[in-house]
Amino acid sequence: xxxxxxxxxxxxxxxxxxxxxxxxxxxxxxxxxxxxxxxxxxxxxxxxxxxxxxxxxxxxxxxxxxxxxxxxxxxxxxxxxxxxxxxxxxxxxxxxxxxxxxxxxxxxxxxxxxxxxxxxxxxxxxxxxxxxxxxxxxxxxxxxxxxxxxxxxxxxxxxxxxxxxxxxxxxxxxxxxxxxxxxxxxxxxxxxxxxxxxxxxxxxxxxxx
Amino acid sequence: xxxxxxxxxxxxxxxxxxxxxxxxxxxxxxxxxxxxxxxxxxxxxxxxxxxxxxxxxxxxxxxxxxxxxxxxxxxxxxxxxxxxxxxxxxxxxxxxxxxxxxxxxxxxxxxxxxxxxxxxxxxxxxxxxxxxxxxxxxxxxxxxxxxxxxxxxxxxxxxxxxxxxxxxxxxxxxxxxxxxxxxxxxxxxxxxxxxxxxxxxxxxxxxxx
Amino acid sequence: xxxxxxxxxxxxxxxxxxxxxxxxxxxxxxxxxxxxxxxxxxxxxxxxxxxxxxxxxxxxxxxxxxxxxxxxxxxxxxxxxxxxxxxxxxxxxxxxxxxxxxxxxxxxxxxxxxxxxxxxxxxxxxxxxxxxxxxxxxxxxxxxxxxxxxxxxxxxxxxxxxxxxxxxxxxxxxxxxxxxxxxxxxxxxxxxxxxxxxxxxxxxxxxxx
Numbered sequence: 001x002x003x004x005x006x007x008x009x010x011x012x013x014x015x016x017x018x019x020x021x022x023x024x025x026x027x028x029x030x031x032x033x034x035x036x037x038x039x040x041x042x043x044x045x046x047x048x049x050x051x052x053x054x055x056x057x058x059x060x061x062x063x064x065x066x067x068x069x070x071x072x073x074x075x076x077x078x079x080x081x082x083x084x085x086x087x088x089x090x091x092x093x094x095x096x097x098x099x100x101x102x103x104x105x106x107x108x109x110x111x112x113x114x115x116x117x118x119x120x121x122x123x124x125x126x127x128x129x130x131x132x133x134x135x136x137x138x139x140x141x142x143x144x145x146x147x148x149x150x151x152x153x154x155x156x157x158x159x160x161x162x163x164x165x166x167x168x169x170x171x172x173x174x175x176x177x178x179x180x181x182x183x184x185x186x187x188x189x190x191x192x193x194x195x196x197x198x199x200x201x202x203x204x205x206x207x208x209x
Numbered sequence: 210x211x212x213x214x215x216x217x218x219x220x221x222x223x224x225x226x227x228x229x230x231x232x233x234x235x236x237x238x239x240x241x242x243x244x245x246x247x248x249x250x251x252x253x254x255x256x257x258x259x260x261x262x263x264x265x266x267x268x269x270x271x272x273x274x275x276x277x278x279x280x281x282x283x284x285x286x287x288x289x290x291x292x293x294x295x296x297x298x299x300x301x302x303x304x305x306x307x308x309x310x311x312x313x314x315x316x317x318x319x320x321x322x323x324x325x326x327x328x329x330x331x332x333x334x335x336x337x338x339x340x341x342x343x344x345x346x347x348x349x350x351x352x353x354x355x356x357x358x359x360x361x362x363x364x365x366x367x368x369x370x371x372x373x374x375x376x377x378x379x380x381x382x383x384x385x386x387x388x389x390x391x392x393x394x395x396x397x398x399x400x401x402x403x404x405x406x407x408x409x410x411x412x413x414x415x416x417x418x
Numbered sequence: 419x420x421x422x423x424x425x426x427x428x429x430x431x432x433x434x435x436x437x438x439x440x441x442x443x444x445x446x447x448x449x450x451x452x453x454x455x456x457x458x459x460x461x462x463x464x465x466x467x468x469x470x471x472x473x474x475x476x477x478x479x480x481x482x483x484x485x486x487x488x489x490x491x492x493x494x495x496x497x498x499x500x501x502x503x504x505x506x507x508x509x510x511x512x513x514x515x516x517x518x519x520x521x522x523x524x525x526x527x528x529x530x531x532x533x534x535x536x537x538x539x540x541x542x543x544x545x546x547x548x549x550x551x552x553x554x555x556x557x558x559x560x561x562x563x564x565x566x567x568x569x570x571x572x573x574x575x576x577x578x579x580x581x582x583x584x585x586x587x588x589x590x591x592x593x594x595x596x597x598x599x600x601x602x603x604x605x606x607x608x609x610x611x612x613x614x615x616x617x618x619x620x621x622x623x624x625x626x627x
Contacts, residue, residue, distance in 0.1 A: 199447045
């Protein structure tokens with residue numbers, strides 16, 4: 001029963017990220033194949049790197065439905081991307097949902113593979129951010145980690161919440177929910193209120209280069 | 210006997226892509242080590258990602274001759290890149306041949322590894338395009354998937370032709386030839402006549418950001 | 419006993435590269451999570467690609483202390499990066515030390531995995547350069563292989579020295595030391611005296627595009 005929920009959330013994450021990839025393609029006025037490529041790379045990128053690092057079979061190799069879903073979703077965006085009032089706002093919020101889902105699911109898959117909790121948190125962050133990094137590099141946008149508002153931090157907190165909660169014996173359902181909500185809330189606050197962490201500032205009169 | 214042909218085509222693809230990497234190095238006026246690095250990364254990049262994703266041993270790890278060939282070819286380009294009338298035209302046409310070869314060979318290696326036909330087509334596209342993406346990212350050129358004319362589409366059609374033809378029981382020789390010719394013709398048409406797919410266009414007065 | 423030395427050098431390489439990643443983060447005025455991410459990706463990036471290509475378990479998956487060390491070191495840099503007289507000089511010299519360490523250790527780990535000497539040299543180069551390439555791509559700096567002075571060449575000479583020395587039956591201790599010193603000296607000469615290899619120059623009146 002819970003397996004089904006995890007699988008559903010995983011699918012949801014892939015599809016939501018595929019939409020963000022296709023939205024970047026629309027901002028760059030690509031053709032439909034560019035949409036499919038950017039949508040698919042964004043949807044499956046994070047989970048692919050996670051599986052390669054963990055030494056697991058890459059999740060979509062044995063399951064072509066993931067590729068099909070990414071391509072279909074990208075095609076739908078090609079014909080409907082003009083509908084949302086602001087494509088950029090839509091992209092940011094969908095990306096937040098995908099990030100929060102993948103932070104938890106990435107950490108969970110890593111724990112199931114038997115790794116240490118710290119490595120599991122790192123895998124949550126990798127899964128949550130790498131698809132977006134590919135999207136931004138290939139789409140010629142500024143990579144997410146260079147932007148000013150909180151992003152990686154939200155993924156980190158969500159994955160850590162999940163892993164710590166599991167370590168304290170909380171049920172997988174509750175831990176998943178808690179991690180997802182923490183990641184999403186922190187990112188939402190960053191988007192709504194411009195939350196950001198203090199940045200490094202060079203001291204005047206010191207080595208500044 | 211056919212193994213030999215496949216192996217020959219594979220080698221041809223690696224060498225041809227290595228030349229394109231070295232030609233980009235010449236356009237950036239790199240030194241000879243830069244030529245070797247960019248030539249080698251371009252020559253083996255696509256096949257490397259394919260093997261990592263499929264969970265196979267990376268093809269050049271057990272076969273140093275691939276590295277040697279890429280380095281030698283890059284060295285030859287270092288001393289002869291001034292000969293072609295237009296290095297940029299040479300680069301585009303060699304890249305087209307390499308792309309068409311790798312689209313088919315990537316799909317074939319994936320089918321031999323036992324994956325689904327859809328995943329095999331994706332592997333053909335990955336093998337055909339990833340070397341060029343590395344080349345363009347490292348060489349500071351605009352990545353191939355952002356360019357206006359048809360490129361990924363040609364790889365996709367070539368790989369799909371091969372996989373569908375194999376599924377209908379056509380011999381491997383014929384399927385390979387058909388896939389290669391389709392990919393090359395489509396790309397040639399794009400280069401010669403500027404073929405491109407319709408691009409996404411934002412609708413006026415709608416969400417345009 | 420020698421195992422201990424190799425392990426120490428490996429750790430030193432990871433930490434030194436993590437510092438260079440964090441220094442790039444300081445140049446880009448990132449927040450502390452950006453420091454941790456860039457420091458960690460730079461510290462473990464080269465070894466990670468090496469292990470994935472060789473088909474070995476990724477070294478930090480079973481050893482969370484690597485991640486912890488990278489994060490801690492990045493945090494220290496966040497609070498102390500104003501101290502060196504020139505952060506850019508510090509970055510260049512630490513990067514040289516890390517590159518020289520990883521060129522030898524990468525080649526050694528490859529030899530231990532049973533690959534051919536030529537492939538081992540390539541693995542030394544990959545281990546020594548890939549962390550810096552990730553750092554520069556994510557940090558928005560010009561990738562190291564596009565810069566004018568000698569860099570990849572130093573890694574190549576260091577790794578080759580180690581592999582050839584081992585092939586002639588020299589002890590692992592001496593081979594390691596010799597490879598490290600060659601790589602570091604060549605890079606130091608490039609930094610101090612601006613050593614560079616001759617670059618490709620287009621011939622006048624010839625194919626110039």
